[in-house]
Amino acid sequence: MRSDDSIAIVLISPCLGDVSHLLSEYSTTTTTTPPPPPRPYRFQYQAGRYPGNVDRVHQEIGDGSGRVQGSYSFVDPKHKVRTVQYAADETGFHASLINYEDTIAQPIDSEAVRLAKEKHFRLYQKIAEANSHGVPVNLPRDSASVGRAKDKHIQLYQKIAEEHAAIANQREAERLAYEATSAINDVNPDHVY
Structure with missing residues (x-):
């Protein structure tokens, strides 16, 4: 056997596997595969905008059954560290904010x-x-300048309303003229020509 033949065999051999599970309509037997066991996971990372500077962190733990706990923190533009702790479970997503007091405080008059x-x-x-x-x-009564502005507004409004009415009348006249001069196109799909 030449070395070229062995390469061809190696490249072709993965293609010779069973693909009957992909074409269920051609399969004569049905196999049921049990779901895999839950896959718990855990991750954590830190990042920064430039080397040597950490300005955000994130960590999360999942039990593989849909329950997740985690938190992330970041440095905001005011150079304050803001943190969000969260949990997600069968009752929903629950978050708590840490160090956000200044964002919800009302300013003092x-x-x-x-x-x-x-x-x-x-x-x-x-x-x-x-x-x-x-x-x-x-x-309070309108000042002279407010009165003039109101009058100008009303005049412009009336002018625009008249223009719109003229356009609508013109389009209606065009539609009626078209209908009067057009032959009805009665299409009968059962008619043989």
Whole structure:
């Protein structure tokens, strides 16, 4: 046997395996393979944007039956380490945030903001009280520039509405003209020509 023949045999021999399981319609026997046992796993890694700098880590453990526990941490743009611990099981995905307090804390109002809010709430209460008794409230009047802007808006709106109506009328006229001059194309699939 030449060396070329042995190479051909080695390359062809894996192709001579049983493929009946791939073509179930040609198979005369049915075999049932039990599922493999659960495969627990565990992984962990660290990474950084440049050598010698770790700015994110991730670790996870799975029992192979669908229950997973893990956590990941990263350094945010404010240079704070943020961590998320999580678990996934038959009841769902459950996460807890660690070192996120500053992201959910409300900012403290400045003195000017505090005074503006108080003024707003007083005015709101006054208007709500008047409305509950049916008393009209003196609403602020439009300035001259606001009045001019409103007039310009209304004129533009009317102009656009008229243009749209003209376009719709033109299209309707074209459709009616087309229908009036077109022959009905009655296609009968059973008719032999």
